[in-house]
Amino acid sequence: MPAEAVNLSAFAPSAWVDVPQLRSSIVSRLASHPVRKEPLHTQYLSNAEAALPSRATDARHFRVLKADAGELAAALREIRPQASPKFIPLNEWEGVVESIDLDEGLFWAKLKDRTDPTSPRERAAFDVTDVSENDHSLFREGAVFRWLIGKREDLFGGQERTSRLVFRRMPVYGEREIKAAEAKAALFAAQVTVE
Amino acid sequence: MSDLAVPPGRDEIEVAVIGPGFGEAVLVHIGDGKWIVVDSCQHPDKSRSATLEYLEAMGFDPDVAVICIVVTHFDKDHIKGLTDIVRAAPNAKYVAALATLKADFVKFAHALAGDPTRAEPPVTDEIARVFEVLTEQKRSIMYAAPGRRIYEIGTVALSHQQDFELTTLSPTDYEQDVFVRWMMDEMPMIGGRKLDPPKRIRNDLSVVLLIRVGALNILLGGDLEEEGDARTGWSAILAQRASGTWAKSSVFKVPHHGSETGHHSDVWSEMLDEKPVSILAPWFNGDGSLPKEDDRLRILNLSGAAYTTATARTKKLKKRSPAVERTMKETLRGHVSDERIPGIVRARTGATGGAEWTVDLFDEACPLQDWPTA
Numbered sequence: 001m002p003a004e005a006v007n008l009s010a011f012a013p014s015a016w017v018d019v020p021q022l023r024s025s026i027v028s029r030l031a032s033h034p035v036r037k038e039p040l041h042t043q044y045l046s047n048a049e050a051a052l053p054s055r056a057t058d059a060r061h062f063r064v065l066k067a068d069a070g071e072l073a074a075a076l077r078e079i080r081p082q083a084s085p086k087f088i089p090l091n092e093w094e095g096v097v098e099s100i101d102l103d104e105g106l107f108w109a110k111l112k113d114r115t116d117p118t119s120p121r122e123r124a125a126f127d128v129t130d131v132s133e134n135d136h137s138l139f140r141e142g143a144v145f146r147w148l149i150g151k152r153e154d155l156f157g158g159q160e161r162t163s164r165l166v167f168r169r170m171p172v173y174g175e176r177e178i179k180a181a182e183a184k185a186a187l188f189a190a191q192v193t194v195e
Numbered sequence: 196m197s198d199l200a201v202p203p204g205r206d207e208i209e210v211a212v213i214g215p216g217f218g219e220a221v222l223v224h225i226g227d228g229k230w231i232v233v234d235s236c237q238h239p240d241k242s243r244s245a246t247l248e249y250l251e252a253m254g255f256d257p258d259v260a261v262i263c264i265v266v267t268h269f270d271k272d273h274i275k276g277l278t279d280i281v282r283a284a285p286n287a288k289y290v291a292a293l294a295t296l297k298a299d300f301v302k303f304a305h306a307l308a309g310d311p312t313r314a315e316p317p318v319t320d321e322i323a324r325v326f327e328v329l330t331e332q333k334r335s336i337m338y339a340a341p342g343r344r345i346y347e348i349g350t351v352a353l354s355h356q357q358d359f360e361l362t363t364l365s366p367t368d369y370e371q372d373v374f375v376r377w378m379m380d381e382m383p384m385i386g387g388r389k390l391d392p393p394k395r396i397r398n399d400l401s402v403v404l405l406i407r408v409g410a411l412n413i414l415l416g417g418d419l420e421e422e423g424d425a426r427t428g429w430s431a432i433l434a435q436r437a438s439g440t441w442a443k444s445s446v447f448k449v450p451h452h453g454s455e456t457g458h459h460s461d462v463w464s465e466m467l468d469e470k471p472v473s474i475l476a477p478w479f480n481g482d483g484s485l486p487k488e489d490d491r492l493r494i495l496n497l498s499g500a501a502y503t504t505a506t507a508r509t510k511k512l513k514k515r516s517p518a519v520e521r522t523m524k525e526t527l528r529g530h531v532s533d534e535r536i537p538g539i540v541r542a543r544t545g546a547t548g549g550a551e552w553t554v555d556l557f558d559e560a561c562p563l564q565d566w567p568t569a
Contacts, residue, residue, distance in 0.1 A: 090516060090522075094315065108480070108529070119512065120239070120509070120510045120511070122530065122533050123533045124527050124530045125529030127526075141394065142390040149523065149526075161518055163523075172389065173389060175385050178306060184301065185301035188298065188329065188330045192333065193335045193336065194336045194337075195336070
């Protein structure tokens with residue numbers, strides 16, 4: 001079925017897209033919109049769920065079915081200008097999960113401040129519930145994440161302080177990388193004498 | 196107050212332990228400006244190996260002064276800045292566990308290294324760089340094994356006329372096999388997700404060194420731990436004593452930051468003088484540190500004198516904006532600075548033996564009785 005691309009960048013001005021938050025924002029906007037129709041709302045969400053990319057940090061577009069496109073596009077046109085939940089970052093760290101203590105419900109991580117790289121290295125304990133549902137599959141020892149503290153503007157222009165963890169979708173090893181590592185190992189074995 | 200920059204005399208033996216900063220390092224002066232360097236660490240504010248900075252502060256040229264580089268194991272707290280040393284001392288013997296000289300381990304390190312987007316490079320970046328330099332230099336390397344003489348008597352001429360020998364006491368073949376199996380299980384594969392390098396929890400691969408100069412013996416325990424298994428740890432080393440050739444050591448680099456798991460009572464009764472000089476570098480992570488109070492008391496009780504290279508003091512965290520500070524407080528269940536202020540414990544004595552060791556403490560180093568706060 002033909003589909004129409006809907007640009008989500010208006011909903012996600014930051015590179016860090018929090019998908020559950022984004023979804024809830026859309027629902028909330030649709031719910032209060034005068035031309036919203038209940039079936040359309042359901043259809044919209046259902047398609048959005050199916051089409052949201054697994055790499056949420058890269059999410060910029062998803063697609064909706066053409067069948068509802070006319071009415072939905074009108075709704076979105078109405079929504080988009082006012083849909084600008086902004087995240088204003090105040091501080092950002094890169095973290096690596098060091099240890100996970102599920103009994104205590106926390107995890108320790110090494111942190112490096114990316115806002116002020118001269119800041120000393122830190123270690124911090126986070127509540128495991130701070131890991132968003134979206135990131136559960138990525139949460140493990142050795143996982144790399146960003147910790148962002150910032151201000152979020154709500155729909156009515158109000159601001160609230162917020163903290164969010166965004167786990168990095170690490171790429172997979174390609175054949176070229178593994179072959180390169182093997183070549184370096186072979187060169188080492190050829191050039192170095194072990195006695 | 197002693198001066199860090201005053202080098203040891205040609206006929207003086209020195210053991211210096213530096214740490215923690217990023218890790219710990221040991222240097223042993225055997226006479227005539229010749230040094231054995233063991234592992235490497237880096238000061239938090241510096242970009243070079245603390246070992247090189249220490250040597251250069253005393254006026255030594257590493258290219259000439261360093262005759263041997265020993266890597267006890269490839270934990271991140273033992274190798275920061277190691278590439279600098281390998282590059283600066285191209286003629287030094289390089290000694291490491293055989294399992295870490297195999298092509299599979301070199302592949303392992305290279306595959307897990309090199310993510311330029313990371314704020315904090317993983318430990319494998321340093322390991323891979325070390326292998327690159329060793330390859331460029333076409334180095335000749337010696338592997339460590341139980342009872343292996345890296346230097347036989349007479350192979351290093353010293354003006355003080357005392358015999359010098361350096362022996363590795365570990366790791367055993369069994370330990371190397373266990374390590375290799377673990378490594379192969381963790382080996383990156385095509386299609387596998389990239390992660391931070393896997394943590395090797397066991398320290399069974401750590402190289403332990405026995406250095407003898409004349410009547411003086413020095414035991415450097417690395418991070419070796421005890422598991423109650425005759426094939427591993429200190430039990431495996433003690434099983435070698437059947438030869439009965441070991442003299443007891445008067446200086447002990449306490450293994451594994453003084454932890455209970457690094458302790459074996461027979462090491463103290465059979466490999467060390469009755470009251471040796473004990474030196475350790477502490478270790479920290481977010482929710483704990485070593486040595487613990489029981490460890491501190493045990494080591495003090497067994498030693499004539501005991502020292503730590505640092506207290507638990509850390510570099511202060513910078514104040515952030517009130518909004519950030521408040522959010523951090525609301526979010527975190529624990530938060531500490533991870534930058535330790537390092538120090539140096541330096542012990543010197545005459546090469547002919549018979550005199551007491553003179554110990555000097557620099558920067559954050561202190562007697563172990565004052566740990567953790569001094």
